[in-house]
Amino acid sequence: MNPNLSDWDDDLPPEPEEAYQDLLRALKRKSGFGLFFVQCTPGEADKFIVKLPQEIPQKKIAVLRLVEAIDNLYQPVAEFIKDKQIDILLIKGLEYSLYKYEKRNFGEITEGQFSNLTSVPHILNHLNQQRERFRDDFTISFVFLLRSFSINYFIHRAPDFFDWRSGVFELPTTPEVVEQESNRLIDEADYEEYLKLSPEQKIEKVLEIQDLLTEKHQPQSRKANLLFELGRLLDSADEFEAAIASYDQALKFKPDYHYAWYNRGNALRNLGRTEEAIASYDQALKFKPDDHYAWNNRGNALRNLGRTEEAIASYDQALKFKPDYHYAWYNRGYALDNLGRYKEAIASYDQALKFKPDYHYAWYNRGYVLDNLGRYKEAIASYDQALKFKPDDHYAWNNRGYVLGKLGRNEEAIASYDQALKFKPDDHEAWNNRGIALGKLGRNEEAIASYDQALKFKPDYHYAWYERSHILRKLGHYKKAINSFEQAVRNDPDFSKSRIIIVFICKILLIIVKIFPKLINSFKILLKLIILRR
Structure with missing residues (x-):
């Protein structure tokens, strides 16, 4: 007989009940100061908190629940146990003090890999430095209920404190607990809620999913769902490369998982990998041909x-499968606009607004197209609708002013530009357009001041330099007008060398006029022709 066969099970991990009984025995025996570390999921921790007092009624047990990050544990413990008789203090939630130090790549799903840290979490420094005070001042057993990654932190970053441990116990999860914890995460999944989470809260969920993925009782079908949710969490943190890796893992377990293909396409598009994104959308549509979201986003990628x-x-x-999908109508209108098919674009925007009347983007783009068609009053009405639903849209205020200027309603145009600048004071285009409207009203000094503001925020804005030179010429500031025109030419991406030569000639003529003042009228006419025919 092979001598090793008789003890073949010695290396197997303890059964859940066996591990639990080991912990109970250790807590019963221990008196005075002790440090126990229990690795478990949050759900198991809650069950343990309820069950332990029933198992050891002879011990006085209390629970300190931490709900936010702390840098000092001694003080909260001292205040919590003051005037109380406690034998065992269960501490849950220390992870909150560690999440912000978690530097791992969000998408890293390597089992058991400890994070690379640039600094030691303050709470662990505190525990290292204060361990003697804990031992001398607190004659109780501390039981830290932690996730596996948290215990790794203690091992690597709080070795002095951890070395005084009375025991480390892992409570292996049962298939029922794994199922319950996994379903809870999947049922609570909501992308909009993910977006609202702080970075630390996102890390908490990521680590929770990663822990569940390593459980031996986790079936492949549920692994796919967990990996999908992990991908969406990473998406919400703009960790697109990591999200793609997670979706790829999900697709290994479930190749026809169309949601994973679709979200993978979105992540690829966010990275600018547009051709790959289209291929991913095509895979989503292969498994779910009526997915209007995938058709719509595929259209956006193609348009890009x-x-x-x-x-x-x-x-x-997309509209074949969901005729009231306003985003697809809007995007279709935008594409038609790009092709110069303005009337069709307006009809498409109208469909978007039929299904979502408060969609200000559609009102705004509709106004832009109406402007291109010369239907100025309708364009203004469309911008007004956009501003009704989004009053701080500086683009709409600016464009509205521009169309009012075309109708000769320059005072109203200036008021519209002022609204744009109220919401975006550094909008160089609005400052420039405001200068044009002021110039048309003969308010030349104010126009110059407005152009100067445009150039303050965008010094290379050649349109403002051109318009400024025109007003300076009107005011008789010929040298300044030429200098401004020179700046316009130098910053104009379409300038030609001949324009620089013209500026040089103007400067020579200006010198000649100083010598022969009678030539001033001819010089004015020449300068006007040059600036107006820029």
């Missing part, structure tokens, strides 16, 4: 590549 006709066809597919 300049394949506008294909994009429109993709939006049409």
